[in-house]
Amino acid sequence: MEQRLTEEERLILKTGAFGAVFLVSNVEPGMLAMIRESMAASGVMADASGVVREALTTGPLPKLPRDSTLEIESVVLPALTRALQILREKAPDELETYRSVVLAAVDRVAGADRGVAPAEAAMIDRIRTALAEPA
Structure with a gap:
């Protein structure tokens, strides 16, 4: 059964997701690129x-x-891991949705301006690791 998230828990999910986008976006900064990436x-x-x-x-x-x-x-990386813990406890059916949304967002950000640079791919790998299931 899904439980409602507290304001603090919602902020943790948002910190992880928005922070992941911010990390990838800032790998190769630039005003025009930032606008394209944030829209993506x-x-x-x-x-x-x-x-x-x-x-x-x-x-x-x-x-x-x-x-x-x-x-x-x-x-950001601990927030991603904590977000998964929160969802596992309160809304397990949403776990894959969160993981998929974050990874799709960072992939779109990386590809929004002249393709995925090696530094962006490396950052996405760190994000993917933070979103991995614990062993």
Whole structure:
């Protein structure tokens, strides 16, 4: 049975998803690329359903550190892992939806401006690892 997520839990899901997009987008910064990439990601997130859609499309935007990629990763990658734990406990039917939405969003972001660069692919691999099932 699906349980309603708290505001804090929704923010964790949003931090993971938006943060993953932010990490991939910032691998190769540029204003025009950033606009294309954010539009690509927002379309994927808006197409989500259920608890995942509610978490990603309502409430405040997450506050991410801005100093370094490593600092951002230190917040985002654990948020992705925690988001999976939350969904496993409260909405197990939504687990794959979240994983799929995040991976589709980062794939679209990476491909939105001149294809996927090696550094973007490496970041996506780190995100995919954070979203992997525990052993």
